[in-house]
Structure formats: C-alpha cells, structure tokens
Amino acid sequence: MTLSAPYRTAQRLLASWLEGDRIRARSQVFALRTALAALNATERHSLSRWVAWLCVAAASRGESILGRIRQLDDMLGRMTFQALSQLPAGGPFLLASQHWKSA
Numbered sequence: 001m002t003l004s005a006p007y008r009t010a011q012r013l014l015a016s017w018l019e020g021d022r023i024r025a026r027s028q029v030f031a032l033r034t035a036l037a038a039l040n041a042t043e044r045h046s047l048s049r050w051v052a053w054l055c056v057a058a059a060s061r062g063e064s065i066l067g068r069i070r071q072l073d074d075m076l077g078r079m080t081f082q083a084l085s086q087l088p089a090g091g092p093f094l095l096a097s098q099h100w101k102s103a
Contacts, residue, residue: 048079
C-alpha cells in the first residue's frame with residue numbers, strides 16, 4: 001500500500017498534535033486542519049480508521065482522545081466514531097461512554 005504525501009503529512013501532524021503539550025498544540029491546529037482538508041475521501045476514511053485504533057489504545061491507558069478529535073474536525077470525529085463501532089476490539093467499552101451531541 002502506497003500512502004500519498006498529503007496523507008503522510010496529515011498523519012504525522014495529527015500524531016504530533018495528539019501527543020504534544022497543550023501550548024504547542026494550539027499552534028499546530030491550523031496546519032493540521034489544512035492538511036486534513038487536502039485529503040480525498042478514501043484517505044479520510046483510512047485516517048479515521050487509524051485514529052479509531054489510537055482511541056482504543058488511549059482508552060486502554062484510561063484516556064479519551066475522541067473529544068479532541070471532534071473539536072479539531074467534526075467530520076473526522078464522526079468518521080472515527082463510526083470506525084470505532086466497526087473495530088473488532090474496543091468498540092463496546094468506548095461507545096458506551098461516548099454520547100454524541102447534536103447542535
């Protein structure tokens with residue numbers, strides 16, 4: 001599988017943003033949103049599945065990153081929420097604690 005340059009950039013920025021400190025993270029949001037906008041539908045879907053696995057890993061440490069993802073990009077948050085329900089591991093315990101609120 002060959003990953004496109006925009007996908008690799010978005011993945012790298014997203015990982016850095018999730019793992020970084022809050023002060024530096026604010027300065028990365030604009031670059032990250034720009035990188036996410038450059039992705040096509042297939043790449044967004046693939047990225048949401050990757051983020052879903054990150055959510056499972058974070059939940060195993062007692063953390064939740066889905067809220068941060070939803071604040072960053074609502075579409076990615078919704079796609080990640082859907083991907084979580086389709087994962088073989090982690091879906092039930094994560095979905096029970098997440099309540100999607102509409103506007």
